[in-house]
Amino acid sequence: MPFTIAIIGRPNVGKSTLFNRLVGQKLALVDDMPGVTRDRREGEAKLGDLHFTIIDTAGLDEGPKGSLTARMQEQTETAIALADALFFVIDARIGLTPADRAFADFARRADKPVLLLANKSEGKHGELGAMESYALGLGDPIQISAEHGEGMGELYDAVSKLVPPTDNEDDEREETDEERAARPIRVAIVGRPNAGKSTLINHLLGEERLLTSPEAGTTRDSIAVEIEWKGRGFRIYDTAGLRRRSRIEEKLEKLSVADALRAVRFAEVVVLMMDAQNRFEEQDLRIADLIEREGRALVIAVNKWDLMEAKPGQISMLRRDADHWLPQVAGAPIVAVSGLMGEGIDRLMQAIVEAYAVWNRRVPTAALNRWFEGAIADNPPPAVSGRRLKLNYITQTKARPPSFVLFCSRADAIPQSYLRYLINSMRETFELPGTPVRITLREKANPFAHKRKRPN
Incomplete structure (x- = not known):
């Protein structure tokens, strides 16, 4: 099982921003309003050559038993129990609050390695808040800015003492x-x-x-x-x-x-x-x-x-x-x-x-051709402006969803109603219930288009 780290702290200190930074994409919602995160959320984090599972959690907060706030804290407690180590995050711009001190005791009782992260440390105010965090007794704070990516090198050094480097051979091997x-x-x-x-x-x-x-x-x-x-x-x-x-x-x-x-x-x-x-x-x-x-x-x-x-x-x-x-x-x-x-x-x-x-289904080419000939014979395409529409052949280009290219003359003139007829007939013949079916029209090149008409 991969090494797991849970991000904990009071609401609105930047836990979800750090989570998104480590997983490399915006998976968790981020907003200035406290309490955006409610459920715990897992992702595969990468920090240099270190790979580990990261868990974003709801902000530690207190509420009456059975309330939504209390159940959010239960989710956080479950994440802590599952984790091998903890990131305890504080807001360095605001400095320590009574809630930070209370939840630092909570983190210590977990009896797991705790890294103290002073987030939002950019600027003079962030420096002062980081210095304050020594009072929590969780060791030296690591000054970071999850939003701007600052301090990731220092974070790597600290995490590398907990998580062994990953062998990259499996990453480079082609999937079977x-x-x-x-x-x-x-x-x-x-x-x-x-x-x-x-x-x-x-x-x-x-x-x-x-x-x-x-x-x-x-x-x-x-x-x-x-x-x-x-x-x-x-x-x-x-x-x-x-x-x-x-x-x-x-x-x-x-x-x-x-x-x-x-x-x-x-x-x-x-x-x-x-x-x-x-x-x-x-x-x-x-x-x-x-x-x-x-x-x-x-x-x-x-x-x-x-x-x-x-x-x-x-x-x-x-x-x-x-x-x-x-x-x-x-x-x-x-x-x-x-x-x-x-x-x-x-x-x-x-x-x-x-x-x-x-x-994921692919239709065999021979069966597709037989169906195509029969569908046209049963219901020929309508003439448009007195000119007959010619449908040449159809081929499947990909699955996921089943997608086909229909070669024809005057693609822009083929009515949508006729395409719906072909799609419904295809669904019934090849048992494609419910899944989207795509038919793209493509005009077949005219081999005589480059020849000039003879003068009279």
Whole structure:
């Protein structure tokens, strides 16, 4: 197991900024408002030749038992228990506060190596605050600026005494086909606020890994967790609820939504979670359309099914509703689940595996040609402005999602309705339910175009 370091400290000292610096990308949300981070978040950090797992945590704070603040602190305590060492971060510009002193005692009781980081040390005020931090009794402070990258050399020297250098031979070795097949499937769980996304993932994990609350908007960052189901690995991203753009007012919610959209773009399969009692609302349809435009495999999960009155034919009705409201992803798997009770979880995971397989599917060239000839014979393309459209041949250029190039004459004249006919026919013939199918039109070069007409 890789060496693990947890970043701890009171709210708004720059823990998430340091986390982003070490993982090399903006994974954690950063804002001037305290308490942005709520769940703990893991990433693969690199500092020179050192590789280790880094955990971003919620700011240490106190709250009544059972409150959201108290549960945020429980997440931080869990991160500390999992870690091999701690980064205790203070704000050098503000200097020591009573909260810093209280939580320094908390860090000492963890009985793990602690590196004291005086963040925001750039400038004269930062220097004074760093000097103050000696009073914490955690050793010499390492003066850094996570935002500007200052002090990373000193941080490397301190961390290198804890983490052994990494052998780079494995990094340079080319990945085999078996290793690619063994990689976890990247799955993003998206939906409107309070659809039950975090509750579902907690049930998959078998623990209260993600914070949940009846209050909408509890999740802010896109938190990634690793699970295994029937021997297959999954990396699942919990995301913030997506509301209509006109209803998003706060800057922090805008950042959360942008983070959720990034999770969709990096995912391979996206699970659109709907509330069973308010399903297929306008925002659900907008999110599904976004998933299709991004070219991701789609699985629809109708959550809180345990609250629905049992009636015959309800699942068939779900299927009809999905195909009616989402014709652009016709046949997308739809599963009724209860994240709270754990109902339908196995069916959902199986649907994810099957959707991933369809998303990666390649159609044999011979079968594609036979289908193409038959589709044109059954429904020839319409004549436009009295001129016949000629479709020459089609070829698959890639999978993920299945993408094809259709060579033809007068590409700009082919109606969208005819392309939809070809896509629907292809879905049915080659069993491509739900996944986006791309057809790009390309005009075949005219071999006689360079020849001049003979003069009369």
